Amino acid sequence: MIPPGETIGILGGGQLGRMIAMAAAQLGYRCHTYAPEPDSIAADVCGAFTCANWDDAEAMASFAADCAVVTYEFENVPVAPLAGIAPVPVLAHPRALEVAQDRLAEKVFVSGLGGRPAPFAKVDNDADLAAAIARIGTPGILKTRRDGYDGKGQWRIMQPGDVDGLDLPTTPLIYEGFVDFRAEFSVLLCRGQDGDIRFWDTPENVHKGGILSTSTVPGSALVQGEVAEARALAAKVAEALDYVGVLTLEFFATEDGPVFNEMAPRVHNSGHWTIEGAITSQFENHVRAICGLPLGDTSLAARGVVMNNLIGDDAHDWAQILSDPANHLHLYGKAAARPGRKMGHVTRLILE
Ligand code: AMP
Helix, strand or coil: CCCCCCEEEEECCCHHHHHHHHHHHHCCCEEEEEECCCCCCCHHHCCEEEECCCCCHHHHHHHHHCCCEEEECCCCCCCHHHHHHCCCCECCCHHHHHHHCCHHHHHHHHHHCCCCECCEEEECCHHHHHHHHHHHCCCEEEEECCCCCCCCCEEEECCHHHHCCCCCCCCCEEEEECCCCCEEEEEEEEECCCCCEEECCCCEEEEECCEEEEEEECCCHHHHHHHHHHHHHHHHHHHHCCCCEEEEEEEEEECCEEEEEEEECCCCHHHCCHHHHECCCHHHHHHHHHCCCCCCCCCECCCEEEEEEEECCCCCCHHHHHHCCCEEEEECCCCCCCCCCEEEEEEEEECC
């Protein structure tokens, strides 16, 4: 057990790290952020900040020397430099990062555990792309295998001719059949070091332009009917990776059951509602898990919860949002709003 008072290292400097650090502070831990960008909103609430590139071995070693355990809030942290953190534990184990960083590896791994993704094919060149479209058909989505997030690095292919004018990167891609889904949802779980697994209620998620817009708990009857199968798969993934901490799996709800979309080996935007909407939040349970403490109750703390992301530079009337007693406003402290940038969220509890 890592007792309160020790230092938790967080790789990545965004809002997820910020909210992990706030939960850690409540339990008496100190946090140290490591991120390449100087304007880290996680560092704003942490006791220490190392601003260095991921491959700066000296900076990584001195960061590790200050930490009792290291976690990450960003799944595209390169895995190789993490060797420099040993003997300090990195949780969740970097094997989870390796799987989740590559959309192809992730789908192969989850299929091996009995999960059902959309039909997919590896695309390394034009011939692969033509073969993928011939086998899987259209519509489909071409995605970068690595470094994609919030709908970036994706191209919708409605008919085979659509690929002609595309300015595609030379990095490896994956082609996926388009899933005719009725809804989207995510399974959020936390696994402790003793193997204890707790699930939060399942949010139904609405994306706009590939970016999460709203999470609602409880989800529709269709989603609720698919939760058991999706949870069973998520538990298998967590066990296969000897996972410690919060793990998120995203699914499409279809007429034929849940179709796996992707996994995130970290706390997740679709779990932000748990800060006020669950007895124990995803951030607190993540801290408890990586520190070897017992996990907290994940039950719903209201009749329902709706989380809305505040995205881009839309004008908001903070006073008006806060004048509704059911609303909780979270702003991440980002200086510059850009289209598609997550600036904060509002959680609304439904109490009666
Ligand atoms: P991703 O980054 O892969 O999670 O994609 C972002 C969003 O794009 C998803 O949440 C879906 O709304 C949509 N999307 C991604 N892949 C597919 C697919 N194969 N079929 C239908 N919609 C998809």
